[in-house]
Amino acid sequence: MAVTFFVLAGALPAAAACEAVTGVVEAFNAGDEDKARTIAAAADGTTCSANERTLVGRVAALTTFNRIATDVGNGGRLSDHQADLEDLQKRFGGPWQVFDALGDLARERKDYEAAARLYQLALEDGANETLTPDWMAPDPDYILRLDRLAGEMRLASPRPVQLAMRGGCKVSFRGVAIKKKSTPVRYVFGTADFTPEGVEAAKDLAECLKSVKPAAITLIGHTDPVGSAESNYRLSLARAETLAAYLQTAGFPGRIATVGKGEDEPFKPDDATAYDTETLNQLHRRVDVDVEP
Known part of the structure; x- marks a missing residue:
């Protein structure tokens, strides 16, 4: 199974009005998962906006995801990290990298219905410019990959899977036309x-x-x-x-x-x-x- 992971390296914003954003960025750059999660948990009690709190959670999730990506890149098994990935999805509602990895796991176990939903969620989440700013977005080739895999899994699934998981159906994602x-x-x-x-x-x-x-x-x-x-x-x-x-x-x-x-x-x-x-x-x-x- 070929899995492409996106490891961010210094592309995060250096400063923000919300102190939790700055703090979680620092934790991300240091690879400190515990600190990132602590900041994300406390963000609800701050004056940060709803979008900023969501961003804090996404960066905290990416801090854990990077550790998983590094292990898999060094020969580890993605399936050994399924519980962590599912926890990130439940706790932070993403980000798209988590849905993509969970889609790969569902595809590997031939659960094509679940894989179709997860790849579609990854596509839609990655295209949401509020939840996914440019510095953490999939590139155009990866957007096409997610759409292609979502379509393939829909065809392979024994039951119909909707063409859109969140909101209205789209044929353009971050300017990439499908x-x-x-x-x-x-x-x-x-x-x-x-x-x-x-x-x-x-x-x-x-x-x-x-x-x-x-x-x-x-x-x-x-x-x-x-x-x-x-x-x-x-x-x-x-x-x-x-x-x-x-x-x-x-x-x-x-x-x-x-x-x-x-x-x-x-x-x-x-x-x-x-x-x-x-x-x-x-x-x-x-x-x-x-x-x-």
Whole structure:
């Protein structure tokens, strides 16, 4: 399992109006977890603003996260730190690095539903410019990684997972545009009819589009390699058209184009060896939504 950790080194603000911020920064730079937690616990009794208190907690969490990242970077096992990571999530509500690491652990144990939620939370938390100032934000490549993994886990999950965990659906995070999303809409085998789970996922997509309000979308149907190429092409197009009809009925006012790719463009997972054949085929069976602003 490849895990990328973000270790901050001197990028924190040197001073702040809230003394707790300055104090926790000093504790962070010294690697003093106990002091960082003590400052975070006492911040509620200060005149610091709500946002400043949240920032104090995030920096305290990163102080512990850095210790975990250093151990894993030196060959330690991420799973040995699961309890600490879960405590950071519960105590401080993040930051995004914690959700990302917990997503990796859920993916490793094949809990794809939990992994999808955690990666999506990491994406949304990292994109929140109030909770995550620039100096602790993911870079553009990592934003794309989080979106890609969240989408892959949604496809692999046995049950639908919402496209947004907090607030409205977005297709841009810190200025990084997410032009295409793979939807986990399920269809009855060999047909273009939704399963009950498919209806739930289609409804979630419709709600997402209401939030994003794109001028137009293209729905691109894909199938697994089972069956003939010709029949798979027809099936992929029919499934895209079924989803288009649903979205129009649900009130999407923009233009919808449909494309069928059949089995020609299989899904490319982050680690194909992690899946059995049936799960890989589930990843292949998808409809991509190409969003036009």
